Amino acid sequence: DGVLYSEVRRPCRVMLLLNPHSGKGQALSLFTGHVQRMLTEAGVPHTLVITERQNHARELVREVDLSQWDAMVIISGDGLLFEVVNGLMEREDWEAAIQTPLGILPGGSGNALAASIHHYSGSQPVSCEELLVSCGFMLCKGLVSRMDLVSVHTASNQRLFSFLSLAWGFVADVDIESEKYRHVGAARFTVGTLVRLASLRVYQGRLAYLPVEEPPSRPPAQVSPPPPASAFCSSLLCRPSGASPGQNTFHNSCNSNNAAKAKRGDGTAPAPRGPPDSLLAPLEQPVPGDWTVVEEEDFVLMLAMYQSHLAEDLLAAPGAALEDGVIHLFYVKAGISRTALLRLFLAMEKGAHLASSCPYLVHVKVRALRLEPFSPKGVITVDGESVEYGPIQAQVHGGLARLISG
Ligand code: ADP
Ligand code: MG
Known part of the structure; x- marks a missing residue:
């Protein structure tokens, strides 16, 4: 406990789930206008999946081969991440699946988690496109932290x-x-x-x-002090020596996805999904x-x-x-x-x-x-x-x- 940032790990093979109807219905143009180039320049390979209906993302992440992906990122409001979290927790291999790094790019009307992580980074409050750009930089940097979930x-x-x-x-x-x-x-x-x-x-x-x-004995957990704003940009542009643009320069650091190693169920009765809620009475x-x-x-x-x-x-x-x-x-x-x-x-x-x-x-x-x-x-x-x-x-x-x- 304490400072809980894990090592810098640049997510590669990012699945980007986009809800075209979130917010004012502009998530796709927000993505192409503000984030796509940033990801390409940072060498973060990504695949865009546009959701077709409610629960599409939930069903998709419930079935997807997680060994093929290093992060699941949504561009929408909080509702689409809710689908992804619950889709992962509905899997037989939930314990490994929920280790998949998640990401959020604000494209909806309710962007509370995006505003929260921007706030934790110590940055001044911003809104709309600026928040999107801030979250885009975080995605490029690829710092992964643990996040509480409530059952x-x-x-x-x-x-x-x-x-x-x-x-x-x-x-x-x-x-x-x-x-x-x-x-x-x-x-x-x-x-x-x-x-x-x-x-x-x-x-x-x-x-x-x-x-x-x-x-x-246990002081409240604190996030580590954020780097100065300029560090976002320089780390975005720096590449390991020898790597050329477009190369999957961070591939080796991305292969430790636990979900890939998770064993599938053996066909016996499904175990209850998620950790036990020891504090709750029926x-x-x-x-x-x-x-x-x-x-x-x-x-x-x-x-x-x-x-x-x-x-x-x-x-x-x-x-x-x-x-x-x-x-x-x-x-x-x-x-x-x-x-x-x-x-x-x-x-x-x-x-x-x-x-x-x-x-x-x-x-x-x-x-x-x-x-x-x-x-x-x-x-x-x-x-x-x-x-x-x-x-x-x-x-x-x-x-x-x-x-x-x-
Ligand atoms: P907003 O912040 O604008 O409400 P959300 O991401 O919360 O955006 O999405 C709103 C709702 O739309 C959520 O309930 C989500 O599950 C649902 N949804 C996701 N994809 C689609 C889609 N392609 N068409 C319609 N609804 C969708
Ligand atoms: Mg919502």
Whole structure:
């Protein structure tokens, strides 16, 4: 633990999955206009796969021969990476498959993970094309870090893996309702927030969590200090001596893909996919005794975040790190005025909402949580995607995945 960057390893044979309908529908022109040449000049061989429908990427990575690929990179919003992560975790060889370095190039309207890794790199906030270029450089550099995943269970016993967020109430409603404003790009969340504020409501349910016990011996994980911005460019242009442009100069360093060595299943009953969730009791049973049950049952929102950004311009969890095994649980209690809630979201742009000491906002660091909404209908989102509504619980798995970051 501690500084968790692995060695510099330039990913080669990158599968680039692109959702042509993400964001304003410009992912392909964003790729050809800003990233393609960068990758070619850096000598990163890549194959572009344009998704044809929802779950295309998920099915593809579930079946693909991973020994042929050194990284899976998406150019889209967070939703396409959600497909890739879950496709990998649905494989028999999930344990090796989830070691495949993943990458993200922001091409959607919800680019929260891209904004988070840009933030972790210590760079000033940027948006749109500049964020894309920043993530393009990270991909060329090929630094791989570990990333936490959160295992999520729904009432019908579905299991999902999440890298970003679990939301209910105000935030989840905005996420789904703002789909219709996707033509405005990332601004859809601002528009959606204002619309939802006008019809602010209370959501009832029971929330419980397992708090992080903070031993003084283990300081929070820190990312290593980023190189100066110019180092991105120079490392992009430098090649090992003797290598010529277009050559697969980093091939030798790319052959250690564990997935290639993973044994296939032998046809016996499939083992449960993913690591065991040792912190969770079955959803039908009460939460374990060391959990905290929140007294309030009237909420405006519940938001669990494991990375810093909720959207490109919303620094919801300033203390989050890529791999620290922490879920930042936020909830806003009913009774908050529209103005105060708006003020919270405005402050979130700079991550200042926690310092505003709003008495309705609660923030706790947790390892696991359970939510039992009382109303029969509603919206719950995981990584910005709508999932089965009803009782839901989750636990974090520190560093389960690997991500190309700064
Ligand atoms: P955005 O940030 O703009 O919402 P996402 O990457 O989150 O972009 O994608 C939005 C949704 O589109 C996700 O649910 C994803 O699974 C789905 N999707 C992926 N590829 C396609 C496609 N080719 N056509 C339609 N939907 C797709
Ligand atoms: Mg999305």
